[in-house]
Amino acid sequence: MAELSRRRLLTTGGALGAVGALATAAPAWSWSPLGSVVGSGAGTDPRWVWDDEADPVVAAVLDSGDVPAVNALLRTWKTNDQPLPAGLPADLRDLMEKARQLPAWVDRGKLATAVRFNQLRGTYLGVTYGFASGMMSTAIPHEARAVYYSAGGADMKDRISKTAKLGYDVGSPNAFQPGGQMVVTCVKTRLVHAAVRHLLPQSPHWEGVADERVPISQRDLMVTWHSLPTTVMKQLRRWRVPIAPAHAAAFLHSWQVTGHLLGIRDEYLPATWTEANAQAAQVLDPVLAPTEEGVALADFLLDLGAEVDGGTFTRPFLGAFTRYTLGDQIADWLQIPREPGWDQAIKVGWPAFIRMRELGTILPGAPQLYWTFDEFIRRGALFYLAEGHPISIELPTGNNPD
Ligand code: HEM
Numbered sequence: 001m002a003e004l005s006r007r008r009l010l011t012t013g014g015a016l017g018a019v020g021a022l023a024t025a026a027p028a029w030s031w032s033p034l035g036s037v038v039g040s041g042a043g044t045d046p047r048w049v050w051d052d053e054a055d056p057v058v059a060a061v062l063d064s065g066d067v068p069a070v071n072a073l074l075r076t077w078k079t080n081d082q083p084l085p086a087g088l089p090a091d092l093r094d095l096m097e098k099a100r101q102l103p104a105w106v107d108r109g110k111l112a113t114a115v116r117f118n119q120l121r122g123t124y125l126g127v128t129y130g131f132a133s134g135m136m137s138t139a140i141p142h143e144a145r146a147v148y149y150s151a152g153g154a155d156m157k158d159r160i161s162k163t164a165k166l167g168y169d170v171g172s173p174n175a176f177q178p179g180g181q182m183v184v185t186c187v188k189t190r191l192v193h194a195a196v197r198h199l200l201p202q203s204p205h206w207e208g209v210a211d212e213r214v215p216i217s218q219r220d221l222m223v224t225w226h227s228l229p230t231t232v233m234k235q236l237r238r239w240r241v242p243i244a245p246a247h248a249a250a251f252l253h254s255w256q257v258t259g260h261l262l263g264i265r266d267e268y269l270p271a272t273w274t275e276a277n278a279q280a281a282q283v284l285d286p287v288l289a290p291t292e293e294g295v296a297l298a299d300f301l302l303d304l305g306a307e308v309d310g311g312t313f314t315r316p317f318l319g320a321f322t323r324y325t326l327g328d329q330i331a332d333w334l335q336i337p338r339e340p341g342w343d344q345a346i347k348v349g350w351p352a353f354i355r356m357r358e359l360g361t362i363l364p365g366a367p368q369l370y371w372t373f374d375e376f377i378r379r380g381a382l383f384y385l386a387e388g389h390p391i392s393i394e395l396p397t398g399n400n401p402d
Helices: 006-013 017-023 054-064 067-074 090-099 108-120 122-137 141-149 156-170 182-202 218-238 245-261 273-283 292-302 314-326 328-333 340-360 366-385
Strands: none
Touching: 054 067, 054 090, 054 182, 090 182, 108 122, 108 245, 122 141, 122 156, 122 218, 122 292, 122 314, 141 182, 141 218, 141 292, 156 182, 156 245, 156 292, 182 245, 218 245, 218 273, 245 273, 292 314, 314 328, 314 340
């Protein structure tokens, strides 16, 4: 497997540090909570808000040395309706019990419609989560650096398999229902983020690169949130994929609920696509920039298929598809080489594929057939990324030692 190490960072990065440092200066926050799912809020700049419920509780677990025991228990907690395992520290159990509740504003009808949208558009969603959201995350300086210097940076394939699990769970037919896993995945991820806030400031590498002492602010969370549903929806519109208004609203809702379960305050979660696009223009677009860490992470991602074919086919294909979805500027930032043959083939072939597929969906039984096919690919991808092991999101105990 390709290794992601400090040496690799130094050889791929070049002189990007200064550019990244300049670009991470975020503009002032002026988005109004009137546009949020709850229509009200204090309007505090989320740059200075983290997770005051989860952070102290998880920090105490880390400081007490209980992480291995807690992780052993977390491994057994899998489905939304499953009671929490006995034996968790009391304040952690109380936090998780509260954190697993769906918000009062949840609309189960919309979540059911989101399932239909996921079934109908599974292929495009899978492609955009990977090529638009996943690759874009490497051009978000705060995220790229946090991922690089945290424990997961030392085992990127494992890290990606866990993120892919969240992408898989949110699109599953029973995502937020009793037998589903999305609530569990989100609550565990919220705990991991709290752990990272406690651990990363202790990394000897962190002080030198970060322009924020404590990572993963609520603003950072919203930036990454926009790299997911907002970016995905923009791509689908750009590709002229027909989307019923009810489907678009339902897809947004599934991500509003996801944001809430990840510990994002309701006052920051946009109520509509208009509000989401306005907020993304304010928080996501201006911070996109290259960093040495992001270039190294992107390089690693492009190598993901190398175990299968030595990278001969997969690497240029993945690079060209990234260039096609994210555009020349981001692809150049990430130092993805131009692949004239592939670039042209994808530019012509992908829209043609979409047209054919859209024609196909009118055939009886085709949507179900597509879903089955997509599901096969998604499960296969997760199996490959996790190297056949069950995927378990667990608290880290340290940072990337490299
Ligand atoms: C961990 C998803 C925002 C940095 C994780 C994990 C998931 C996830 C599923 C668990 C994987 C693991 O344990 O390795 C998300 C989603 C986000 C989001 C859906 C927003 C909607 C952010 C942001 C940052 C960040 C904004 C940094 C600025 C990290 C780090 C880890 C992590 C450093 C731990 C990696 C490790 O050491 O294992 N995230 N994340 N995440 N996330 Fe996030």
